[in-house]
Amino acid sequence: MTGHKTPRVINVDVNFTLPSHLNYGTFILERISNLNEKVAFINGATDEKISFGEVAQQVVNVSSSLTKLGIKQGDVVALCSENRPEFLISAIAALCSGAVITFINSSYNKDELVHTMGISKPTYIFMSPNTFKSFHEVIKESRPGCKFFVFGDADKRVATSYDELSRSHVNRLSFQPVDFKGRVETALILYSSGTTGPPKGAKLTHSGLIIAGMQPTCTKRQLNSLxxxxxxxxxxxxxxxxxxxxxxxxxxxxxxxxxxxxxxxxxxxxxxxxxxxxxxxxxxxxxxxxxxxxxxxxxxxxxxxxxxxxxxxxxxxxxxxxxxxxxxxxxxxxxxxxxxxxxxxxxxxxxxRVAPGNIVKVVDIETRQILGPNEQGEVCVKGPVLFEGYIGKDMSEYLDEDGYYKTGDVAYYDDEGFFFITDRLKELIKYKAWQVAPSELEALILQHPKVKDVGVIGKPDQLAGELPTAFVVKKSEDLTEKEIIDFVAFKVSPWKHLRGGVRFIDEVPKNGSGKILRRMLRDLLKENPRSKL
Structure with missing residues (x-):
């Protein structure tokens, strides 16, 4: 702290008018409809290009096809694919049809796939040929009755080709997307890792996403982005x-x-x-x-x-x-x-500085009192952009008494309103911008028959951010570091691997209620950093 300043809540007004239809897909379509021949997307590896006009036309064609197939408001449509224009086109088209969309990471393993599908419960899924080959049987087993759409060729007995959906030419001027008539509806389910285990399904609204889309971006100039x-x-x-x-x-x-x-x-x-x-x-x-x-x-x-x-x-x-x-x-x-x-x-x-649509305060971690400039505390946020909650979760754990979402991030802002992130209350490990929940890895490592106890933290690394690192109490003396690393690598996605290695200790430090004292583990790590794997 650098001295007390007047506490304040930073509220950046939304100075733009929302469309009455409150459909995020329609909002995107309206913004790109007049760009016509301008190039929208370029595959940097193959140099393939697609124009905004082609994107808009395919959105209209696919949305119309989905509506004819019976997709309606509230149906959940999943997308599982590598980056390709059809991914975004299908997402926008499904939103225009009134559906809720969700994204399934193509790098998930079977358990992660089943877990996230179980949260959002999609009835339709768009896939690339690669992800269809890898996940079709798992999805068919975990979501019986789920209908498949495939980018490229597809066996009509098990899936519908995307080309079939996009082939019929629909007049863009006469196209009628779903109008929510001012109602706030769920548009997108994204998966947010937490400190208490596997990902949670965060529900984002059409109105919140529209406001986010209207926020000023880092530059007003036209620059090709990569x-x-x-x-x-x-x-x-x-x-x-x-x-x-x-x-x-x-x-x-x-x-x-x-x-x-x-x-x-x-x-x-x-x-x-x-x-x-x-x-x-x-x-x-x-x-x-x-x-x-x-x-x-x-x-x-x-x-x-x-x-x-x-x-x-x-x-x-x-x-x-x-x-x-x-x-x-x-x-x-x-x-x-x-x-x-x-x-x-x-x-x-x-x-x-705080972007429009957000109301932000910084509060004392212990007293929860609002702090002023240059005073470090937890960042808390509410406002029209904020998500509407986690699927199947009681939100009282995540919100304070005034309805602010507790981010778990420690920061301060200066007299000009610039924010500086200094620490994290949450225990998430960030490996190359991927989120890794320590408790998920701990639960997995404890399944090893030679492990008695374990605590997981992130080891600081300039290149990757943090490397998942395990502190293990042995149940059997012949247990090796490689054995644990291989055990974890076999069961999780690559970004969750124990790249920070394994340290063997006599006891995992915990408080009276049994919570792992991760700060003590970080101190042990500083004493014996070793090189990354």
Missing amino acids: SIAPWSNTVGYINTIRETIRGQTCIYLNKFNEATYLRAVEKHKAGLLMAVPPLIVMLAKSSILNKYDVSSVELMYCGGAPLDWSVIMEIKQRFPNLKHVLQGYGMTETPGVLTEEHEGMTQNGSVG
């Missing part, structure tokens, strides 16, 4: 749609390959790189960067985890025309952004 974030996660989807609504050309990749990425920057003149800290670190240290023309890059936008100032200075040395590395802060529960920097409105080390 992103490798999967569209099945919050950051990837929300940022891509924000750019799409503004008529920006979005270059996308399904996976990171350094040469392919830099070639895409050069060939398609990317001016805005949407990145997480590990990617910016890699670019700053790239040994092949000088082989490519990256002079088109003027801005980098970073989110998902804090970015060290030294990295910002280093990356500016590598990109000749890079003007700003802008940062933003948000979460699944507040689609769009909670705070964000803009060109001409930055502060070293900050994540920007």
Whole structure:
């Protein structure tokens, strides 16, 4: 703290008019309908392009087909695919038809897939040929009666081809999407990890997503953007749609390959790189960067985890025309952004000012009293952008008595309203912007017959953010580190692997109620950091 200032709640008014239909899909369609021949999406690996006009027409065709097939308001439509235009087109089309959409990560294993499908309970699912091959049998078993749509060729006995849905040409001027007539309805279910176990289903509203789409973005200039974030996660989807609504050309990749990425920057003149800290670190240290023309890059936008100032200075040395590395802060529960920097409105080390549609306060962690500028406390938020709750969860645990969502993030704001994230109350581990719940890994490791007890924390790492690390109490003396690492790797997605390794200890420190004292584990880690695996 730097001295007491007048406590205040930061309320940024929403100075724009919402459409009366309150349909997020219709809102997107309206924003892109007049862009016609302008390129909307470019596959950075194959150079395939699709125009805004083609996107809009396919949205109308697919939505009309879905309505004819019987999809109606409230039906849940899932999408499980790598990044490709059909993914976003199908999502927008389903929203126009009144359905609720949800995204299934194509990297999930069987248990994670079944868990998330069990939360949202979709009755229809769009898939790529690859994800259909991997998950069709699992989904058919866990969701009997679920109807499948496949991007590309499909066996008509088990699935409908996307091409069949998009083939019939519907007049865009006569197309009638679902009108919610001012009612606030659920649009999107996204999965937010928590400290108490596997992902929870967060319900986002049409109105909240429309407001998020209207929020000012980091630049008013027209710059081709490049992103490798999967569209099945919050950051990837929300940022891509924000750019799409503004008529920006979005270059996308399904996976990171350094040469392919830099070639895409050069060939398609990317001016805005949407990145997480590990990617910016890699670019700053790239040994092949000088082989490519990256002079088109003027801005980098970073989110998902804090970015060290030294990295910002280093990356500016590598990109000749890079003007700003802008940062933003948000979460699944507040689609769009909670705070964000803009060109001409930055502060070293900050994540920007509060975005429209959010009401934010910083409170003392112990007393819950509202704090003033330059005083650290927990960030709490409410407002029209905030999600409407977790499926099947009592929200009293997550909201304070005034209805503010308790983010679990510790921060302060300065006299000019710029926010600085300093710590995290929540115990989530952030590995390359992926969220890993320690309790999920602890429950898994405890299933090993040679393990007596375990505590999991994140080991700080400049490249990845944090590396999941386990402190294990042995039940059998012949238990090895490799045995536990392999045991976990076999059962979870790659970002949950124990890349920070395993430390064997005599006892996991806990308080009187049995809660693991993770700060003590972090102290042990500092004493014996070792190298990452």
